[in-house]
Amino acid sequence: MIETLHIAAALAAILSFHVAFRWEKAGGLIVVYMACLFFLTGVPDPLRAGTLGMAIGLGTVPFQMWFMLRFLGGKALGLWLYMSSLPAIFLLLSSYLRGSHELMVLAVPFVWSIIEVGRSECGRLRYSWLIPAHALSARPWIKLLGAGVYGFSFLVMAALALCAVLPAYLWPVVVGAALGALIVRQSPFWTHKHLQVAGFQIEAGVDGGTGLRFAGYDEILRQLHRCLHRHPNAELVVAPEYALPDQPEAMLLAWCRKFGKWLLIGGREHLDDDGGFRNTAYLVSPLGEVFRQGKMVPIPTAPDGLPATEQKPLRNSLGTLGICICYDLSFASVVAPLVESGVQALVVPSMDLAEWGPHEHRLHEKWARIMSYVYSLSVFRVVSSGQCQLVDCGDVLAVSQDGTIGDNLPMHLGEVPTDWRILRHLLPPLVRAPSEE
Known part of the structure; x- marks a missing residue:
């Protein structure tokens, strides 16, 4: 019995x-x-x-x-x-x-x-x-x-x-x-500031478990113009993880200067001649300046590059933004230090290929809502396939339609939950203080 x-x-x-x-x-x-x-x-x-x-x-x-x-x-x-x-x-x-x-x-x-x-x-x-x-x-x-x-x-x-x-x-x-x-949790620090954002979807990322596929520059420029046509007031345009094989070339910098837009796009930072690289998100300013943030936690056993050595809240005319690349959003050890550093929103270029299927897409989409609620923060997640999301404190404000997404991103400070306030003292190696840039 x-x-x-x-x-x-x-x-x-x-x-x-x-x-x-x-x-x-x-x-x-x-x-x-x-x-x-x-x-x-x-x-x-x-x-x-x-x-x-x-x-x-x-x-x-x-x-x-x-x-x-x-x-x-x-x-x-x-x-x-x-x-x-x-x-x-x-x-x-x-x-x-x-x-x-x-x-x-x-x-x-x-x-x-x-x-x-x-x-x-x-x-x-x-x-x-x-x-x-x-x-x-x-x-x-x-x-x-x-x-x-x-x-x-x-x-x-x-x-x-x-x-x-x-x-x-x-x-x-x-x-x-x-x-x-x-x-019981602390209320978020509400402000009246919003950032107009937009994003577009394009297929790129891990291919067959052994390599990577990237989008061509012609296709990226075509999607940028399409996105801007649909969301002309966007101050920041976001493209998915691994859209580029390298860092942004001159034509993308010229596009940012021409239209006066910020662009966040996924690519790679090559480290040596032996193929070593970091999965990197590049932020291009309207003046053509380039900032970067590497992926903190590459996917285990996948060709996803080496982990980044530092984490940077990006402070500029847009506000203070935290960059989490794809998988990074599901880790308290990545998100919590950014929230403690005073970021006002998280921007998440991500990769989900169409052939991975709707179940994987649903599982991945959950993390944007969960971490947005737990950290009382807004999250703008742009993904290659599946559903792009703009979420604030767990509430979905906008999703992608016809391959693009655009809306106002609330900008306010978040709050680290009780569990990580305790764990950061018990697990000090996990807590990396973000660098300033």
Whole structure:
């Protein structure tokens, strides 16, 4: 009977996980997934608990990340196994701890957080997709992220652990306190300043898991003119990641001077003759000046270049902008230092090829809303395929239509959530103070 309950809990975890990530309005079911995992920490045999955890991982991760085969090839299998093993490690360790003393159940939230933050923010294989908070991109569930993406997981697990040791009549108090801690957050610093922005889509990026494809200059100029025709008042025009094979050539600088526009466009900064490069976003001023920001966290195992060595909030006549290239937006260790440096908005040139499919596009789009809400900031994300987004504090203000997007980008200071205020002291190597430029 007990073994049947354990198997049922594992199946319930898998089902609730898939439903939460497939339908945004059902995102709150991710709490059921976490509750099932917590229940399985009570399995008395750590090896059996770990086996159930591996089954849960293999029953969730590959099905959600199937698209990885399209741009990582066989390397995707290793990443799937790595991510699938984390529930197994969590259950193995937690089962062992709970078996050593009844009060060690209170250590379970810390085991969860160490594993979650470690796989999301540390090491070369850091990957934050599919953590529980990733499912909470739609209202009303996004309001549970007031303490941050890692704070959400910790507080849910902490509430479950306290309910396991306290009498039932105190459970409503525990749940109420946890909800209060999850929902409460600082209000954003509203201003009346807006920046008129526009962006256009063009196919470029990782091709077949082994190389890169780029757009031609003729096509880029054609899309620039098309975008400007649709959004003539735009002060800043944004193109996707990897639109260019190199840094902007003279014709793009001349275009910025001619039309008096700022242009942010993805390209590469070549580092040596052996093919080393950095995935870089170039900001070109109306005077033809060029500023750059490299990608802080390249995609693991993909031909995505070397990580940037510094992070720069760009201060100019537009305001103070933070640049996050694609994948960077999903990392607190990238976004939080920019917010602390006083950026008023995040601009995100991104890459999602059409053949990766709508499911990958939906998963990626979630991060703009999540990080915008968590950091009380506006995000302008321009992507090669899928949906471009202009988001402020979790609310989508505009999306791409017919390959372009344009609107007013609110400019105001953000706020770092509680979880990262704590983690930055525990994980100092992750926190890089942005350089000024």
